[in-house]
Amino acid sequence: MRTFFSKNSLTVIIFVLIMALLSACGSNNANNAGQENTDSQEPAASENGHEQNQETKEFVILATTTSTQDSGLLDVLVPMYEEQTGYRVKTIAVGTGKALAMGEQGEADVLLVHAPASEKVLVDNGDVINRQLVMHNDFVVVGPADDPAGIQSEKKASDAFAKIASAGQIFVSRGDDSGTHKKELSIWKQTGQEPSGQWYQESGQGMGQTLRIASEKGGYTLTDRATYLALQDEIDLKILVEGEASLLNIYHVMQVNPEKSDKINADAAEKFVSFMLAEETQAVIAEFGVDQYGQPLFFADGGKTEEAFAQ
């Protein structure tokens, strides 16, 4: 057997490789001693750690929309919050529909979303508490520069949509139950017609991808201004309709009701809500994007109520 082993270096090498990988994982665990639950050895660890978790939860799960992540705003705000509170934020950027569902099921601790009508349902059901207005930006209708449907003269988004439909020009919808999608559907409702047909295409993807698809197909779409500005150099789309009051895109922050589950980090969620409304944070939001785009991506609205926008 001796000679067998010396010949078969392969087995030994594989063994060494596995050990190396395992020890690499192990050593990293040691490095991350401060962070809990980092690695594959976790199941056992978190079983023990479960009781501790009840008292000192380290993480807070923020379910939010892709627009806050894709615009880069959260990359600025999250580290500020983490430094101020010591909590670590797990940002899950999904469509607003999914974010709200996570709140409803108690899978998230705090939400930052932009679909006021759907949010109110959660408030009424007691799924979320402490809902506060944080900021707004606006939606714009974008399309190819030559504007084949001739919507540029329109003041109202619904009139523009009606024209696109009757011209049979391609309109790319998010189709993903996001805040933007909900907004788009409410505009179609105003036109009194169901969008359907070859010209109406649903991407089922985030805003960035949807803008790219619209650009490639020479179609129209509804987008939030922040994502459009971030992508404008890479796509052939122009802002055609903007400025209507109903195109405002209003973001609220809210806590998931801690009574839903004892796993909810209520303290961190409450602190996140007050953090978003703090003067310092609001100033950062108001300044965000000015250096890069020459205009802010979001308007800080801490302390205002939705009624202020109705007028």
Next chain:
Amino acid sequence: MEMILQGIVQAFVMIFSGDPEIYEITWLTLKVSGTATIISLVVGVPLGMFLAWARFPGRKIYISIVNTTMGFPPVVVGLWVFLFLARSGPLGDFELLFTPAAIVIAQSIIATPIITGLTSAAIMQVDERMRLQIRSLGATKYQTLFLVIREARYSLLAAVIAGFGAAISEIGASMMVGGNIKGYTRVLTTATVMETSKGNTEVAIGISIILLTLAYLVTLGLTLLQQREVKN
């Protein structure tokens, strides 16, 4: 074309400028997919050998099930792992959702059938008569096992390569159960999708080149190992 060139330049800038975030993401990717591959090996190799050798009723059905699950769509795995690990799910108490461990679990589920299926195919290829001969020469059960594995080692390495490849290239499950959390569960594939939708196409191209290079280097290492043995 200009954008593609910029992306390639960006890849080298990211690699050589020592951007800590890129290193962190790359290291996490390697660690997560490497761990998943090892778990899949530990489960898949014995299971594959069992399927190759054992004779029991319904064996062919089990083999066909394993062969079907070799092509498991990662998003389906992601969805089920999500449902199980969610706070309201059956394993919610472990609080594993949106952790690197969740990605390891999902990738292990994706890679295990591949390694199992390829292992059983590799072992079945070893001539039955050889096994009988080894036994008749007086080898113990474990010595026989060892010799047969040795005989099938090239195919087994191919199984490792395929399993690792499936784990590292998968995105649907990583996104769903990992959540693409910055500095925590962001891996190369989820970072590529995010940077693309952010409009940072050059960065996305750069990351994808790093991913390809990483996958290539690991596979190259395993292939060299395989071929060195062939020469011997």
